[in-house]
Amino acid sequence: MLNTLFNWIISAVILWLLSFIPFMNMGFATWVTILIVAVVLGLLNALIVPIVKGIFKKANATILLIISLIIDAAALWLAGMFVPGFFIEFFPTAIIAAAILALLNVGFSSRK
Numbered sequence: 001m002l003n004t005l006f007n008w009i010i011s012a013v014i015l016w017l018l019s020f021i022p023f024m025n026m027g028f029a030t031w032v033t034i035l036i037v038a039v040v041l042g043l044l045n046a047l048i049v050p051i052v053k054g055i056f057k058k059a060n061a062t063i064l065l066i067i068s069l070i071i072d073a074a075a076l077w078l079a080g081m082f083v084p085g086f087f088i089e090f091f092p093t094a095i096i097a098a099a100i101l102a103l104l105n106v107g108f109s110s111r112k
Contacts, residue, residue: 004042007105012038014104018097025093029085037079037086041101044075072098 012034019027028034048071056064073094080088088094 008035008038008042011041011101011105014101015097018100023093024097025089026080026097027087033083033085037083040079040083041072041075044078045072048075069095069098069102072102076101 012031015026015037016028016031016034018024028037049068052067052071053064056067059067073091076088076094076098077091080086080094088097
């Protein structure tokens, strides 16, 4: 549980920092919004990733990585549509944000 909370906080901070990059075209109304988006992303990943791994269990790592990236970007895009106070303007922005978020989350989770 503590590990999950730590990952959500790290994701929230990363998303907040990404919102300062001008070409990202994303933003948040409050810190609460950032935390809600991080929790939504975490829950979507917890639900969808095992299903995708089950469907593509014979796929190589590269295909699985690309599919995971698209799913993460779609989750960000959907969060932008449904979480009040959060916006992400373009789907390519969601792909870039998802890639950066995944890389930095892997970096932080491997440091423990």
